[in-house]
Amino acid sequence: xxxxxxxxxPVEAAQMQCxxxxxxxxxxxxxxxxxxxxxxDGQLTKRPSKSGKTMVKYWDLYLGADxxxxxxxxxxxxxxxxxxxxxxxxxxxxxxxxxxHMKALCDEYTYRYSTEKDPYKTHKTQRELLWPxxxxxxxxxxxxxxxxxxxxxxxxxxxxxxDPVKAYRAFYQTKQARFKMVWTKREQPEWFMHA
Numbered sequence: 001x002x003x004x005x006x007x008x009x010p011v012e013a014a015q016m017q018c019x020x021x022x023x024x025x026x027x028x029x030x031x032x033x034x035x036x037x038x039x040x041d042g043q044l045t046k047r048p049s050k051s052g053k054t055m056v057k058y059w060d061l062y063l064g065a066d067x068x069x070x071x072x073x074x075x076x077x078x079x080x081x082x083x084x085x086x087x088x089x090x091x092x093x094x095x096x097x098x099x100x101h102m103k104a105l106c107d108e109y110t111y112r113y114s115t116e117k118d119p120y121k122t123h124k125t126q127r128e129l130l131w132p133x134x135x136x137x138x139x140x141x142x143x144x145x146x147x148x149x150x151x152x153x154x155x156x157x158x159x160x161x162x163d164p165v166k167a168y169r170a171f172y173q174t175k176q177a178r179f180k181m182v183w184t185k186r187e188q189p190e191w192f193m194h195a
Contacts, residue, residue: 001028003084003098005148005168006189010097014104016189018181022108023123029102030125032082033133034075036089037061040137042077073132083149091143095136106130112184 004025006016017025038059046055057080062071079085088098106126114121148164158171169191175181176194188194 001031001079001082001084002151003029003032003087003101003148004172005164006172007165010101011104011107014101014108015186016192017105017108018175018188019112019184020179020181022105022112026102026105026109026123026125029098029105030129030133031075031078032085032088033095033098033102034129035059035077035080035085036095036140037070037074037133037137038077039080040089040139041067070132073128075129083151087146087149089137089140090146091141092136093143093145095140097145099134099136102133103130112186 002025004017004021005013007013014022014025038061041063042059042061043063045058045060047058048054049056057077059077060071061067061074088094106123109123109126110121150159150164150167152158152167152171155171155174158167158174161167161170169189173193181188181192181194183189
């Protein structure tokens, strides 16, 4: 779970992500934006876990007839204390930046993965959640953007950079140790250096 702030521009930040991250981050953005709605507009309840052995927290959005569609559609609240989820819920401007970034990731997915056979390939999360999530939660604080959170505890050398774009670019570089990073139909970002 993360929000790769590779640029302050949400569209450019999406275009800079490698092929593996584009679909993954669409899902993660859908999860964080859904979580914002559930936590800010929902009601905290406890429900039995899937096994029935424990009780788990659940933010119920079905508070009236108008909320039924959202309750059935939005993802469950996950990673409720994650720095990027918390940041998304801090202000309307943060939420809108994150939604614009998700939209750009969806556009990037279509651009990279469309084929002659499927010229308008779309991600399932886009089809189901992009437009319903466009409006911020009713109870989100109105306000300007707050500083991005740096969610990279495993890499304190990146956090030390303090500037979110520099920190996330340095953090992104570390990902190539885990998998081959490629950019279909895009040049790799000029700041990215292969190890």
